[in-house]
Amino acid sequence: MSIIKTHEINLYGKLKNNYIRLRPLNDTHLPLLYKWNSDPEIVYWTDDLPEGEVYDEESINGIYNYVSNIAYCFLLEVNGEPIGECWLEEMNIQEVSALYPNLNVKRIDMMLGEKDWWGKGIGSAIVGMLTDYAFEHDGVDIMHIVSVAADNIRSQKAFLKNGYKFYKAVNVDGVRTEQEYQYVLKKSEWTPCHNLTYERVENINEIFVFGDFADYFNEDLQNTQTDFKNYDEIRFLQANELNYIDEMAEMCIGQSRGFFREESGFFENWLNENDIIVIFDDDILVGYCCVSIYDNGNILWVRRITVNQAYQCKGYGRKLLEQAIVYGKAKDAKRSFLHVDISNSRAINLYEKYNFRMKHYD
DSSP: OOSSOOOOOOEEEEETTEEEEEEEOOGGGHHHHHHHHTOHHHHHHHSOOOTTOOOOHHHHHHHHHHHTTTEEEEEEEETTEEEEEEEEEEOOOHHHHTTSTTSOEEEEEEEEOOGGGTTTTHHHHHHHHHHHHHHHHSOOSEEEEEEEETTOHHHHHHHHHTTOEEEEEEEOOOSSOSEEEEEEEEGGGOOOGGGTTOEEOSSTHHHHTTOOEEEEEESOGGGOOOSOOOGGGOOBOOGGGHHHHHHHHHHTTTSSTTOOOOOTTHHHHHHHHSEEEEEEETTEEEEEEEEEEETTTTEEEEEEEEEOGGGTTSSHHHHHHHHHHHHHHHTTOOEEEEEEETTOHHHHHHHHHTTOEEOOOO
16 A cells, blocks of 8 residues: 555756656655654754654654645656655644635645755745646645744745745744744736746656656665676775866766756755765776665665766766666665656666666556
């Protein structure tokens, strides 16, 4: 039985040069939810828990099982990469529902799990996309936002930018805050948000040109065989070598669907908590692979494998994947997952040779 009840709604938008997709959340995304909900800084800004505390997997399963039965739950992707989740949720607070008898009232909640995207306007764009969908297609009469912490300025601005009005402050017996704010937007007062916080993508193919991604999982990483064996032979990118990877990432933009320019500072931030496997040919960076271990050490995330165009079709992608697998084994990871453009048959064939299989929606 599935933990997350899914749906069939996809929403699309654009913010500057970044393409946004809200796709149906489902059980294959649980590793991401475990990862984001185990980060104390992320949980601090999304829930009222004591500082430093996080949710365990059982609690996470319970939260998303409950919410997905009263909400459209979405995985948030920017340029084909998952960076968070959001909900368009039926009002489940009785005192608020009582304010609007016989009206369809909903709320929005979200989590930006990849901190590199904080402060970039993505939250405001998501609020706009969900608000427009609610009023245009979901028969919603009123959007009533609850539980915005008094110190969460970014969230407050995200709603105000989309035309919401401050409703009231509520004193709460919370752990991290003593006051929460509520915001309201009525359909009769709504101006479409796509002119305020995001651009509407009228031609859906505009996004698919940049890639439609699928989730691929290796469910038995420890028993996956590789020719490469020795963890100590893996070469990791050092902080003083960031210029190599920035230059190569720039050169590779557009070589495959979905390959976008990383946000400024991405690789530096990635190295703070994760690793980047690299292969050099003398002073030339041949390829790189961003790897991360999460879910209490159980899952290896192979975020991106990139090979210099001059070295493609020479087996370097396979070498990077094998080294990533050996890396995961050395860290005692039991499973692994990655995202791949469904049109990239060459990459898919490679991944399937190493026991990665597509996860299908229910």
